[in-house]
Amino acid sequence: MIAIIDYGVGNLFSLKSSFASLGIEAAVTADPAEIDKAERIVLPGVGAFGDAAEKLKAQGLWDFVIKQAESGKPFLGICLGMQLLLEESFEFGRHEGLGLVPGKVVPIADVIPKGLKIPQMGWNALELTNDSPIFADTAEGEHMYFVHSFYCASPAENVTAVCEYGAQLTAAVQNGNVFGTQFHPEKSGPAGLKILKSFSRL
Amino acid sequence: MITKRIIPCLDVKDGRVVKGRNFKGLSDVSSPVELGKFYSECGADELVFYDITASVEGRRLFTGILREVASTIFIPLTVGGGINTLDDFDRVLKCGADKVSVNSGAIKDPNLIYEAAKRYGSQCVVLSADVKRVDGSYRVFAKGGRENTGLEAADWIRRGVELGAGEIVLNSIDTDGVKEGFDLQMLEDVCGKVNVPVIASGGAGCIEDFITLFKTLQFVDAGLAASIFHYGEVSIKDLKDRLKENGILARTV
Numbered sequence: 001m002i003a004i005i006d007y008g009v010g011n012l013f014s015l016k017s018s019f020a021s022l023g024i025e026a027a028v029t030a031d032p033a034e035i036d037k038a039e040r041i042v043l044p045g046v047g048a049f050g051d052a053a054e055k056l057k058a059q060g061l062w063d064f065v066i067k068q069a070e071s072g073k074p075f076l077g078i079c080l081g082m083q084l085l086l087e088e089s090f091e092f093g094r095h096e097g098l099g100l101v102p103g104k105v106v107p108i109a110d111v112i113p114k115g116l117k118i119p120q121m122g123w124n125a126l127e128l129t130n131d132s133p134i135f136a137d138t139a140e141g142e143h144m145y146f147v148h149s150f151y152c153a154s155p156a157e158n159v160t161a162v163c164e165y166g167a168q169l170t171a172a173v174q175n176g177n178v179f180g181t182q183f184h185p186e187k188s189g190p191a192g193l194k195i196l197k198s199f200s201r202l
Numbered sequence: 203m204i205t206k207r208i209i210p211c212l213d214v215k216d217g218r219v220v221k222g223r224n225f226k227g228l229s230d231v232s233s234p235v236e237l238g239k240f241y242s243e244c245g246a247d248e249l250v251f252y253d254i255t256a257s258v259e260g261r262r263l264f265t266g267i268l269r270e271v272a273s274t275i276f277i278p279l280t281v282g283g284g285i286n287t288l289d290d291f292d293r294v295l296k297c298g299a300d301k302v303s304v305n306s307g308a309i310k311d312p313n314l315i316y317e318a319a320k321r322y323g324s325q326c327v328v329l330s331a332d333v334k335r336v337d338g339s340y341r342v343f344a345k346g347g348r349e350n351t352g353l354e355a356a357d358w359i360r361r362g363v364e365l366g367a368g369e370i371v372l373n374s375i376d377t378d379g380v381k382e383g384f385d386l387q388m389l390e391d392v393c394g395k396v397n398v399p400v401i402a403s404g405g406a407g408c409i410e411d412f413i414t415l416f417k418t419l420q421f422v423d424a425g426l427a428a429s430i431f432h433y434g435e436v437s438i439k440d441l442k443d444r445l446k447e448n449g450i451l452a453r454t455v
Binding site for chain 2 (some may be wrong): 011013014017020021042046047048117119120121122123124144145147164165166184186187188189190191192193195
């Protein structure tokens with residue numbers, strides 16, 4: 001079973017439906033006992049980093065989530081859920097992250113040319129930069145759906161995919177059993193579903 | 203770089219997808235669930251699910267159908283029609299929508315845009331405007347194109363973006379259903395300086411209309427259409443292939 005952590009942010013309905021369409025059992029839950037029983041964990045999220053971190057803490061899930069990830073279970077952060085995995089974020093001030101993947105979350109505006117719209121909203125092609133098991137069935141150049149104004153600046157060895165948007169932006173990261181995708185696999189059509197399927201096989 | 207998006211619009215009335223010319227003379231086309239699934243699988247980049255009569259009749263969107271559509275498609279889904287309050291946002295987001303499109307509700311209460319953007323983020327708030335030429339200027343119409351609000355279109359859209367709208371759908375009433383091309387002049391005049399994504403709507407009749415749109419107006423991010431897709435006059439795959447042949451970035455599956 002996959003636990004989709006419900007801490008009051010994001011489109012959890014789509015994520016659950018995506019797994020259901022693949023015949024994979026997934027539960028949307030904030031219950032530590034249920035999350036503890038799950039074989040895999042997904043941390044979703046949209047919105048602002050600070051708010052999301054506060055909500056996770058308010059539900060008493062912050063340290064629990066870190067322990068779960070450190071237990072070695074396959075763990076996937078999506079969009080803001082991926083950004084939360086990093087050490088710190090500079091979205092409206094400085095915020096501490098979960099520290100499960102090295103790096104920091106910084107504004108796209110710092111690295112892309114003026115004139116490009118922010119957020120990056122739409123479909124962009126993946127360039128795979130390091131082997132990662134969640135991309136077992138993913139081909140170079142497959143398009144994924146992105147919506148973000150900040151990106152994860154992580155060491156090259158942790159970056160598993162990038163996309164080109166005036167600069168090379170991190171599209172996916174990995175640190176051992178912890179994975180993150182900046183794009184929404186649950187919103188990226190058949191290409192995205194393949195990634196969720198690969199994750200569910202880990 | 204990000205691709206230009208192709209967005210089929212599902213106008214829904216009484217649980218069925220419909221499409222009229224100039225908003226009148228609606229004809230039944232198909233099931234929203236079947237069409238949504240079909241589009242999701244054949245390479246549509248996003249879907250708009252619009253309850254066209256919700257504002258007029260003052261009733262709430264059929265969330266049951268929405269839930270069914272959302273559970274079978276795995277591309278972004280925008281929902282509009284009868285969105286007047288934050289509760290309406292909440293309700294459709296819980297049914298699987300990714301973005302919510304406001305139109306008449308935002309005209310009545312512009313603060314709705316601000317409040318929704320604050321709670322759900324700008325990426326979630328789409329400002330849709332139905333615009334028509336009246337005595338040499340562009341005016342915003344409410345209630346499915348039935349009521350002239352007197353608002354000047356460029357001013358209204360600028361204000362919407364300031365309030366937090368993360369995306370603009372510009373629907374030209376003048377070209378809607380006419381199938382002789384998008385309203386390039388209106389798009390340029392009304393949305394040329396907008397710094398959030400712009401979706402062109404109204405007037406697509408053939409593949410060339412999309413090529414002309416994206417070649418002529420670089421700032422336009424997406425093209426939206428309904429009947430040409432529903433009736434099979436244009437297949438999304440052919441359209442994407444032709445865009446690519448013409449040097450326009452497009453996603454194919």
